[in-house]
Amino acid sequence: MLELAKTEGIETLLFGTLTFPRPVTLKEAQKAWNSASSNTLRPAISKGLKVLEPHKSLRPHYHVVLSTGEDVRSGFDFEAYHRAKAHHWASAEGRKATREYGRSANENLRGWWMFFRRFERYGFGRTEAIPIYKAGEAAAEYASKYVSKEDRPVEFKGARLYSAINWKPSTRRGFGFVDSGRAWRLAVARIAKDMGFTSEGDFRREFGSNWAWGLRGTIFSIAEEIKAEYRAKAENVTA
Template structure:
């Protein structure tokens, strides 16, 4: 009969040290001697040093510290969750409503705005115009390369807005600046190919200017459902998000509840990371975070990232194997 695992969910940090005996990791890489010896190098050498040998196949950063520079960008684990959730929601929307009814829209601002001002404009437009007009949809917040916020929409119109649309001309227009001679020519071509239903939605998007938005765009979806879903979700992962976007809601459904929700799996990475830190503390005889700061400096988590992540991967693998054994 399998031994009942201790409940670690209510324990954090060093309270979990006593329960780490079930995770049998005796690699000498994590011994007190090896970890302490790495502190003999300079701070720069320590941060740039290679991860442990057995972790070479997974040279990734810490799950909860995925940031390039604390004063430049912020890319949390929640962003990874949002990417998957958006892809699943968009794919579900296309499958339910039909690809011919879906529009991919973009709302920008004519002048620089703060995130708070952008959210105010969006809330007003969503409440007074967008929600009453569409069946279902998804809203995605993205910072432009200029760090200015703008919005992407994937909406179900309930109409065939795809029929007759010249996608080749649209791609030609995208290849040039919209104000260039080539861009204007291609725009006239795909504009002439739009059916009456699509033209009505273009008028609808232009009317959103009264809420503070500037240039807008709304086009049917050309690619298959899976490709369209991936295309929509990339807006929360391709760019480093400015630090001022920290905590902003990247994605929200409109007028429906997708079946995919938050709260699956991503918590496990943080839990494994905390258990890995506790394991190192146990090996070194540390009893508080202050011991880490005193021994390795204020950036101890970044300096030990390779070792911590390696142990976390082992913990997750062993925990998964134990769960499979108990299930059988």
């Protein structure tokens, strides 16, 4: 995700969600995705990422991050979008906020909203495609959280949750693995050790349910220190 934002530009990226209107099995979902990806998605984009997420109901759905090759972000009313997300889409508040962010979409984004409707022909139901709000590690952490879930249902054991579309992300060997979400997790672990915490519950009891947001500045700062430490180790190994 970080590499995609850096090489393509965050203004060209869309975060999309593809859901099914009825219960489907993992096999049915994958068949629908493969057809949509081969016939519609891959020919239309330069690069992208796909993440398969299981709902608690076990109904699978997909998240995609797509490079559109054009500015789909300028003018978009993120505040109205977040207000719409805070209410049910069918409520008066939800409909009002949805109209507001809909009117703010530029011509490029409107074109991609029309494009996403094509997925209905493959069996998908409600779709959503929104510009990327946060840059850097924050966006990568949000997109990658679906891959890192440890409570994966047994029905999804062995399923490939993540794949790249139309490209191969660069693979950094040695100590480069900490350049993304790993550095965040190591930073949280370091804080936990310093404070004597043994679980996430300790963070919630001390800092509240939004502890990660409240501590984000400290966590990012420590994460940068960890990256610097590992880069120095990598340079020493190379030397």
